[in-house]
Amino acid sequence: MTMTAPVAGAVQPYRWRWPALFVILAAEVMDLLDALVTTIAAPTIQKDLGGSDSLVQWLGAGYTMAMAVGLITGGRLGDLYGRRRMFLVGATGFTAASLLCGVAMSPEMLVGSRVLQGLFGAVMIPQGLGLIKEMFPPEEMGKAFGMFGPVMTISSVGGPVLAGWLVDADFFGTGWRMIFLINLPIGLAAALAGLRFLPERRLSDATRLDLVGVLLVSVASVLLIYPLIQGRELDWPAWTFVSMAASAVVFALFGRYEARRSASGKDPLVTPSLFRKRAFTGGMVAGLAFFSGMIGLSLVFSLYTQLGLGYSPLKAGLTGLPQAIGGVVGFGLAMSGLREKLGRGLLQIGVVVMAAGAAVLGLTIHLAGLDVGPWQLAPGLLLVGVGMGLTMAPFFDIVLAGVEPRESGSASGTLTAVQQLGGALGTAVLGTLLFNLLKHQWSFGAAMQAAVWVEIGLLALTFALSFLLPRHPVPEQQAAH
DSSP, X not given: OOOOOOOOOOOOOOTTHHHHHXXXXXXXXXXXXXXXXXXXXXXXXXXXXXXXXXXXXXXXXXXXXXXXXHHHHHHHHHHHHOHHHHHHHHHHHHHHHHHXXXXXXXXXXXXXXXXXXXHHHHHHHHHHXXXXXXXXXXXXXXXXXXXXXXXXXXXHHHHHHHHHHHHHHTGGGOGGGHHXXXXXXXXXXXHHHHHHHOOOOOOTXXXXXXXXXXXXXXXXXXXXXXXXXXXXXXXXXXXHHHHHXXXXXXXXXXXXXXXXXXXXXXXXXXXXXXXXXXXXXXXXXXXXXXXXXXXXXXXXXXXXXXIISOOOHHHHHHHTHHHHHHHHHHHHHIIIIIXXXXXXXXHHHHHHHHHHHHHHXXXXXXXXXXXXXXXXXXXXXXXXXXXXXHXXXXXXXHXXXXXXXXXXXXXXXXXXXXXXXXXXXXHHHHHHHHHHHHHTTOOHHHHHHHHHHHHHHHHHHHHHHGGGSOSSOOXXXXXXX
């Protein structure tokens, strides 16, 4: 699920801008749904295709890691080759990858197809945001970006429930495969409508891709995520620790290479000056901690309800509904004026509320054991969701307030990539923790409580780092200049 901070701009209105907006929103729906559906369907997929417990983690981590790496260059591809063209490439490729997921006959084929989905999604999503900035005049920009809120809300609420329903309904005997095949009509419609309604524009001063930078950050990410997921099943051989240490080295090489590239007058993948700003680096680490815990907890909770409590996929999706509803409530409260009034304080309140909800959830699981029901889990999940909405609403604007206007494009893309990388890292860490504890004869309830405590620790880290952030976001009229 990708959330990107908008950057305003002044353009002449495009005639077909509103139909074009709905094309872009259709692409967002595909991305949002596919970021969520495998958390519910993973146990059923593993039962059908076989594979080890790591398959459950790779279904989410493969998608989000590919998305994280691809997003860094996805927007620049549109600058080079035209946003309409690259949107169509992304939408068509995403749809084809969804078909491959739907017909996968082995765990390896499914994970590989999920990686393809993430890569094509990273090409598709940034083009839509760029096109909006090109098509809409300043006075309509807020309304256009405002459409993303309801779409994200409906998708986050309906995604897990839809996945559970499709798996249980077993349409045409497809079972879990329908969660991917449903993308086919949406993707084809988006591609055909994009041919008709999206404008073709290309920047005359677009810079070349930093392919070496892409390679370095990709290698560093794989060196970190792969051993975290596979190490447990292999009983943590020495190479897993060497790989994780090598990841830090390659990330450092990436930073040095980007600094040298910038100093030589070439356009870097990530603007090095960003990392000299305390507010941005603090926000980046805070975002990594926050999104790791949020996505990781969603995965282990789905496994807990289905494998621990024996819920069907649909019941598991419905059990998580209070968290999604809480997210809607929290986001709505934030956008009602609290975001501008409280600024960083709202983010901190959200983190505290989310941690309190996680504590209530852990206490409920501890007291009720395996006899716990959906209604008993609802209060903690609702609080988690409210805190999540309150935190996410101001996060990007607050962090971006600490960078210069000329750095905002690179900073926004980097933060969005961090969001996705956090999802992959959280899936790896919390999923590995859960399976490792179960391997050592912990009960599902005890293992779930441990995961909750890790999430509370990550939220405490987020709260501590939030004091490095600016107190208030940059006013919209200032950001537009």
